[in-house]
Amino acid sequence: MVAADSEGPRDPGVRQAAPGAADVHWCALPFRVLLVLTSHRGIQMYESDGSVMVYWHALDSRDASPDSTQAVFARGIASCGHFICVGMWSGRVLVFDIPLKGPNIVLSEELAAHPASVTDIASEPAQEPDCMADVVTADDSGLLCVWWSGPEFKLLTRIPGFGVPCNSVQLWKGIVAAGYGNGQVRLYEASTGALHVQINAHARAVCALDLAPGVGKLLSAAEDTFVHIWKLSKSRESGCTEAAPLL
Amino acid sequence: MSVRTLPLLFLNLGGEMLYILDQRLRAQNIPGDKARRDEWTEVDRKRVLHDIVLTMFNKSFIEELLKPQELYSKKALRTIYDRLAHASIMRLNQASMDKLYDLMTMALKYQVLLCPRPKDVLLVTYNHLDAIKGLIHDNPPLLHLVDETFRQLIEVYGCLSAGEFQLIRQTLLTFFQDLHIRVSIFLKDKVQNSNGRFVLPVTGPVPWGTEVPGLIRMFNSKGEEVRRVKFPHGGNYVIAPKEGSFEVYGDRVLKLGTNMYSVNRPMETHTSGTSKNLASQTQQSIAPNPLAKEELNFLARLMGGMEITKPSGSEPGFRLNLFTTDEEEEQAALTRPEELSHEVVNIQATQDQQRNQELARIMGEFEVKDQPRWSASKGDDLLAMMDEL
Numbered sequence: 001m002v003a004a005d006s007e008g009p010r011d012p013g014v015r016q017a018a019p020g021a022a023d024v025h026w027c028a029l030p031f032r033v034l035l036v037l038t039s040h041r042g043i044q045m046y047e048s049d050g051s052v053m054v055y056w057h058a059l060d061s062r063d064a065s066p067d068s069t070q071a072v073f074a075r076g077i078a079s080c081g082h083f084i085c086v087g088m089w090s091g092r093v094l095v096f097d098i099p100l101k102g103p104n105i106v107l108s109e110e111l112a113a114h115p116a117s118v119t120d121i122a123s124e125p126a127q128e129p130d131c132m133a134d135v136v137t138a139d140d141s142g143l144l145c146v147w148w149s150g151p152e153f154k155l156l157t158r159i160p161g162f163g164v165p166c167n168s169v170q171l172w173k174g175i176v177a178a179g180y181g182n183g184q185v186r187l188y189e190a191s192t193g194a195l196h197v198q199i200n201a202h203a204r205a206v207c208a209l210d211l212a213p214g215v216g217k218l219l220s221a222a223e224d225t226f227v228h229i230w231k232l233s234k235s236r237e238s239g240c241t242e243a244a245p246l247l
Numbered sequence: 248m249s250v251r252t253l254p255l256l257f258l259n260l261g262g263e264m265l266y267i268l269d270q271r272l273r274a275q276n277i278p279g280d281k282a283r284r285d286e287w288t289e290v291d292r293k294r295v296l297h298d299i300v301l302t303m304f305n306k307s308f309i310e311e312l313l314k315p316q317e318l319y320s321k322k323a324l325r326t327i328y329d330r331l332a333h334a335s336i337m338r339l340n341q342a343s344m345d346k347l348y349d350l351m352t353m354a355l356k357y358q359v360l361l362c363p364r365p366k367d368v369l370l371v372t373y374n375h376l377d378a379i380k381g382l383i384h385d386n387p388p389l390l391h392l393v394d395e396t397f398r399q400l401i402e403v404y405g406c407l408s409a410g411e412f413q414l415i416r417q418t419l420l421t422f423f424q425d426l427h428i429r430v431s432i433f434l435k436d437k438v439q440n441s442n443g444r445f446v447l448p449v450t451g452p453v454p455w456g457t458e459v460p461g462l463i464r465m466f467n468s469k470g471e472e473v474r475r476v477k478f479p480h481g482g483n484y485v486i487a488p489k490e491g492s493f494e495v496y497g498d499r500v501l502k503l504g505t506n507m508y509s510v511n512r513p514m515e516t517h518t519s520g521t522s523k524n525l526a527s528q529t530q531q532s533i534a535p536n537p538l539a540k541e542e543l544n545f546l547a548r549l550m551g552g553m554e555i556t557k558p559s560g561s562e563p564g565f566r567l568n569l570f571t572t573d574e575e576e577e578q579a580a581l582t583r584p585e586e587l588s589h590e591v592v593n594i595q596a597t598q599d600q601q602r603n604q605e606l607a608r609i610m611g612e613f614e615v616k617d618q619p620r621w622s623a624s625k626g627d628d629l630l631a632m633m634d635e636l
Contacts, residue, residue, distance in 0.1 A: 040248065071250045071317075071414070116410055140410025164456070165410040181364075181409055182457045189468070197465050200458040203449075203484045204363070205413070224460075225447050226481055240467055245478035 027079035031100050036084060038074035043086050043094070045105065054103040057086075057094070070117075078121035080135050080149045083108070087118025093137050095153060111153055116140035122171040123149070124213070132156070133190035136176050138166040144178055146190045157193040168209040170218065175232065175241050177218050179206030185220050187232065187241050196241040201228055217246065248421065249414040250315040251407065254400065255372050256324070256419060257312055259358070259504065261303045262375025263351040264328065265382060268337075269296060270508040271569055291336070291565060296382050297389060298335030304392045313403055318422055336565050342580035343569040349428045349516045356423040357433065358503040360445055363454030363487075365412035367501055368419065369404055370491045373397075374504030397495045405493065429517040432507065449482035455490040 023038045026048070033048040045055040059072050074094075076087030084096045091114030097106045116139040126134040126148075133156050135147040142161015148154045165181040175196075176188040183202035188195055202222035210219045216232040229247040234240065272292035302308075325348060332339055332347065339347065358371045376397055383389045407415075427443025438446050453459055460480040467473050491500035570576040 070315075071248050073248070116408065117414075119410075140408060140413070163409060165408075165413055167413075181413060183453070183460060184458070192468070194468055194470065195466055196468075197463065199464075200460045200462045203453045203457060203460050203480075203482055205365075224482060225449060240465070240473075242465055242474075243463055244476070245463065 022073050022075045023077055025077035025079075027077065027084050027098075029079050029082060029084075029098055031082075032098070034079075034084070034098065036077045036086070038077065038086060040071065040073045043074050045084070045096075055096070055105040057096075057107065059088075073117075076118045076121040076137065078123040078135065080123040083149055085111075085121050085123070085135060085137070087114075087121055087137060087139075089117045091116055091118060091139060093118060093121065108151075109153060111137070111145075111147070111155075113137070113145045113155055113158070114139040114141075114143060116143070119165060119167055120169045122169045122176075124171045124173075133174060134171070136169050136171045136190065138169040138178060140165045142166045142180060144169065144176060144188070144193075146176065146193070156191065159188055159193045165205075167206055170209045170211040172211050172213055172216065172218075172232065173234070177209055177211065177232070179209045179220055179222075181205040183222060183224070185209070185218075185230070187243060189241070197243045199230070199243060201230075202226060218243070248317065248418045249411065250317060251403070251411070252318050252415050252418040252422075253316060254309075254312045254403070255368060255415065256318065256355075256422065257327070258303075258396075258400075259355050259372055259375050260324075260328065260351050261299075261331065262372075262379055262504070263354045264332065264347065265296060265299060265379060266506045266508050267347055267350055267569075268299070268332075268567070269382060269506075271567060272296075275567070293385075295335040295337045295565075297386055299331060300379060300383050300389055300393070302331055302334040304389075304396050306392070306395070309396050309399065313399060318418060321422070338566045339569070340566070340576060340580070342576045342583070343567065345583060346516055346569045346579065350430060352423065352426060353428050353430050353433070353516070354507070356420075356426060357438065357445055359416060359419045359423070361447070361503055362416065363452070363501075364409075364456065365416040366409060367454070367491070367503070368412065368416055369400075369493060370499045370501045371504035372400065373491075373493070374499050374501065376400075377499070378504075378506050394495060401493065401495065431516070450484065452487040453484050455487045457487075459484050459486055 022040070025036050027034045027036050027045075034054070035046040035048060035050060037044045037046070040059065042059045043055075043057040044053055046053050059074060070089055073089045074086050075089070076085075076093075078085050079098075082098050084098055086094045086096070088094065091112070093111040093114070094107055095109040095111065097108040099105065114137065118137055118139050120138045121135065123135045126132055132148040133146045135149050135153070137145045137147065139161075142164045144157075144159040144161065144166060145155055146157040146159070148156055159176070159178075161180070164184075166178045167181060168179040170177040171190065174190045176190045178186050178188070179201075180186065183200065183204055183206060185199040185201040185206060186195060187197040201220050202224045203226075204223035206220055206222045208221045210221075211217070212219075218230045218232055219227060220230070221227045227247070228245065231244045231246050233242050233244070235242050269292070272295060328348060328351070329344060332344060359368060362368050362371065376393060380390060380393050383393070429439060429441065429443050433439035433445070434441065440446060460482070461477055463476040463478065464472055465474040465476075489500060492498055568576050570579060
C-alpha cells in the first residue's frame with residue numbers, strides 16, 4: 001500500500017493514506033518507470049520499487065484565490081513520451097519533463113484550457129502522421145481537450161460536455177473514449193472532435209474506463225454496480241468508429 | 248475533498264437525530280394527567296424537540312457552519328451532537344447516546360449512498376428540513392429560523408456544478424467509510440446485508456438527466472445517426488418521472504431523507520461482529536492529530552454560538568433510554584466493542600455563559616507564545632489538558 005505523507009518530502013516508506021489521497025498511476029516512460037501519487041498536499045514521484053522519492057511538488061494553496069471556496073487537490077495522471085502530465089483542481093494541467101534517470105525533474109509547462117477541475121488524463125503514442133493527438137484531458141464540466149505533446153503542448157480539439165462531468169477518459173487509435181456522470185460512454189474522433197458513438201451504458205455515474213489496446217476492448221465500470229465490456233472497431237467503409245457490447 | 252460538505256453533514260445528521268428522538272419520546276409517551284413526575288408527556292416531547300431545533304438553527308451557528316471549510320474529525324462532530332442532544336431537559340446515558348449516534352450515521356450513510364445523482368444529496372437535506380418544519384409547525388418564530396437556513400442553503404448550493412456535488416458526495420462517503428453497524432430496520436427491509444453492507448438496487452427510475460441504459464447510437468462524420476443497437480443491461484430501470492424541487496417549498500420526489508421511523512418500528516443496532524474492519528479506525532484515534540488544536544478552536548467557537556437556555560432549577564432532567572429497558576442499556580454499555588466507543592473530548596462548556604467565557608479565555612491563553620507552561624508541542628498536550636478541565 002502506498003500513501004501520501006502529510007508532512008512533505010521525507011523518507012517515504014509505507015504510511016497511512018492521507019484523507020483525500022486522490023490518484024495514483026504507474027508512468028511507463030520509454031526509459032524508466034515512475035510511480036506518481038497525488039493528494040491534497042502535492043504530487044509525489046517515486047522510483048518504480050518505491051524506494052526513493054525523486055520529486056515532490058507541493059500544491060500551493062495560495063494559488064487559489066483568498067476567499068476561495070474550492071478545495072485544493074491534484075487528480076489525473078498520464079505519461080507521454082518523456083513527459084508526465086498531472087491535472088489540478090483549478091483546471092490547469094502541469095507538464096513535467098522527466099530526465100533519463102535521477103531527480104532532475106522540471107515543471108516545463110502549465111496548460112490552461114479547462115474551466116473546471118481536471119478529472120482524468122489519457123495518452124497513447126502518436127498514431128499515423130495525420131493524427132497527431134496523443135494526450136486527452138477531461139474535467140468536471142465534461143469538457144475534453146485533445147493535445148499534441150511536445151516541447152510545447154498544442155491544443156488540437158475541444159469537445160464540450162454541457163455540464164455533465166467526465167470522470168474517465170481513454171485514448172486509442174485516434175479515438176477518445178469518455179465516461180460521464182450521467183452513465184453515458186461516448187466515443188469521439190480525436191482529431192476533429194466528431195461524436196461517433198453514444199452508449200447509454202449505465203444507470204449511474206461511470207467511475208472508470210479501461211482499455212486493452214491490443215484488442216480494442218473497452219471496459220466501463222459505474223456506480224450502478226455493473227461492469228460492461230465493449231468491442232471497439234473502425235468501419236471499413238466509412239472509417240467511423242463502432243462499438244458492440246460484449247458483456 | 249470538498250469544503251462545502253459540513254453544513255449538509257450537520258443538518259442531515261441533526262434531522263435523523265430528531266426523527267429518532269421524536270419516535271422514542273412518542274413511544275414512551277404517557278397521557279399528561281396520568282404521568283408521574285419522571286415520565287414523558289406530549290408537552291415534554293414537544294419542548295425537547297423545539298429546544299433542539301432552536302439550538303441547531305441558531306443564526307450565528309449556521310453562519311459559521313456555511314463558511315467553506317474542511318470536514319472535521321468524527322470526534323469533533325460527535326461532541327457537537329452530544330451537546331445538541333442535551334440542549335433541553337432530556338438526558339441520555341453514554342450507551343443511549345452511542346446508539347443514537349450509530350443510528351444517525353448509518354441512516355445518513357444509506358441515504359447518501361443511494362442518492363441517484365450527487366445533486367440529490369441536497370434533496371435529502373431538504374427532506375430533512377421539511378420534516379423538521381413539520382415537527383415545529385406550531386412555533387412561527389422557529390419556523391422562520393428554519394426557513395432562513397433554507398434560503399441560505401439555496402443561495403450557497405444552488406449554483407454548484409454537478410462536478411462539485413460529485414466531490415461533496417465523495418467527501419461524505421469517505422467520512423462514513425468502514426462504518427458497517429447493522430441496523431434492525433434496514434436488515435428487516437433487506438436494504439442492508441448481515442455483514443453490514445448496504446444493498447444497491449438495480450431497479451427503479453434512473454436519475455434525472457440519465458437515459459435508461461441499453462442503447463448504442465452510431466453516427467457518421469457528418470453527425471447523422473447511421474445505426475442503433477440495443478443491448479440487455481442487466482438491471483430493470485425506468486425513466487425518471489420528474490425532477491425534485493430545489494425551492495423552499497415543493498415536491499422533492501425523492502423519498503430518501505424522509506422519516507422512516509414510526510412508533511412501532513424497531514431501532515436496534517448490532518455492534519458485535521463489526522470489529523473486523525476497525526483496525527484502521529483504531530489507528531486513527533491513537534495517532535496524534537496535528538489539527539487537534541484547530542478542531543478545538545472551532546468547537547469552542549461553535550459552542551460559544553450555541554445559546555443553550557438553562558432549565559429553571561425546579562425541573563429535573565428527564566432521562567431518555569434508547570433501549571427497551573434500563574437493563575438492556577446497561578448491558579449494551581458493557582458489551583460495546585472498544586473500537587466503536589467514541590472517545591469524546593470532555594470539554595465542560597455547559598449552559599453557563601460564564602463557563603463559556605472561561606473556556607474562551609483559556610483557549611485564548613494558548614496563543615501566547617512566550618509562556619512555555621507546557622512542552623514545545625502544544626497541540627499534542629492540548630487534548631490531554633482539556634480532559635483535565
